[in-house]
Amino acid sequence: MKIVLFTHPTFLGHKSMPRFAQMIIGGMKQKGHELTVWSPKAFFFKLSFKKPVLEKWFGYLDQYVVFPIAVKIKLLNCSKETLFVFSDNALGPWVPLVKKRYHVMHCHDFLAQQSAFGLLQENKTSVTGKYYQKFIFWGYCKARNFISISKKTQIDLHLLLNKKPTISRVVYNGMNQDFEPANDSTAIREKLSSKHNIDLSKGYILHVGGNAFYKNKLGVLEIYDQWAKDFDIKLPLILAGEPPTEEMIDFKERSLVSKSIHFINNIDDLQLQQFYQGASVMLFPSLYEGFGWPIVEAMASGSLVITTNEDPMKEVAADAGFYIPKKPADSGKLSGWKMITAKELERVIQLSPEERKDAVSKSILRSKEFSAQGFVNSIEAIYQEILQEK
Structure with a gap:
């Protein structure tokens, strides 16, 4: 398979999402698939002088203005058989760029959207936060195929979507670090x-x-x-x-x-x-x-x-x-x-x-039910199933 993996930009400083993406990268390459990572680069972000407010808004420019232009150019050289994989549902705004091609979105949780839509009373969302989450929602609603990390996430996804997915599967996370009991x-x-x-x-x-x-x-x-x-x-x-x-x-x-x-x-x-x-x-x-x-x-x-x-x-x-x-x-x-x-x-x-x-x-x-190899095997099978779509 030829796979393009969309990931969060490194300048956001996330921890769990890069580990999840790395599990996909390592697993797919180990199985002999050709995988390329597409992620926004820091252009405007570098001009923010480490001021949080500027970092936030300049980061948005890099992610939602500069990056889509770069993606459209890269798509000109992509095979029609390429599978586009989104490592997180928060990357929804990029889905419309490849909605007519083979694609799949990994879904982790929808807490931010649920909060923004008033479904979680314990957490209030600012006015700008609500618009941002609606933007993300607008994007991932354009996707056809989804892989959720739990049945609960899948249920939340189906409640939010405005149409039935073509493919919707649950694949539990695999352990991406070595944890084991101590001898002493x-x-x-x-x-x-x-x-x-x-x-x-x-x-x-x-x-x-x-x-x-x-x-x-x-x-x-x-x-x-x-x-x-x-x-x-x-x-x-x-x-x-x-x-x-x-x-x-x-x-x-x-x-x-x-x-x-x-x-x-x-x-x-x-x-x-x-x-x-x-x-x-x-x-x-x-x-x-x-x-x-x-x-x-x-x-x-x-x-x-x-x-x-x-x-x-x-x-x-x-x-x-x-x-x-x-x-x-x-x-x-x-x-x-x-x-x-x-x-x-x-x-x-x-x-x-x-x-x-x-x-x-x-x-x-x-x-032991949550092995990295089991995760990789499961998502590989789903990726291949998506590529069989007509």
Whole structure:
């Protein structure tokens, strides 16, 4: 196959999307297919003098004015048998450029569109943000073929589309890094304790994620704080990811167990794996997800996972996960939610050695369902099916 892969421009500084694209690039090339990457270059962006507002708007010029012109020129030399692959549904505005050719769009989540269209009350979108998401929506609605990373994402896609897709498949993400259980979790905890000057020798509660509203990072703090009030806690809380917001810092400072709450930022892939390997449990109470990478990464590393009793979290963790209700939007129900979730956290922490061993085995076994090779094999078959379209 001849494949052209559209990706986000590198100047945006994304992390997860480049990894996803690299999995497609490496997998397709390994199978002997000819693949070329098309992505916007930084022309106007370089003139923004590192000012965020200018970077945003100059970046739009590079993506939606300069790049489409470059694509139209490149298309003149492209074989009619070329398959155009969009690595993310957020690249929708470029779809009309190749809508009459063989194409497919990978879909991750539609949270931004749902927020902009007023479907997610927890997140409000600015006026300009709404227009931008409508622009993206206008673009991907022109596509015919889609591959979603979960059944939940596929359902959301079908609810948003104004027509039935020609092809719509679900292919779960594959592990794009090497995560595995530690041979000696005690040694891992000792290393982390020494590096971060925190006593993690008895274990710890871990959360991995950014500050986006749907990650429910404040909810992690609320669960831990309630656990401290209701039970005799002995384990610290580690929140690995982006630096905390002012609201999170304020919550920590007001907590009775403030000294046991630790925000760890700017960790590399090796440290992330070590944090997974040493964790007593990974707490992941997301409101929404497209897939939920940390769930699989934690399970593959031998950690137990407590997550929300909603798809796609349930879809991914299956019978290997431990579940809590979704955080209610109604503040009047928040107290009951915190008590229920704190109780479940305590139950998982207090599993007997035999129960824990069985649960860890389940987690590791479940994580093997998400292999990079399985992902590549599945999308290759769909790509070939699309090229058979008449």
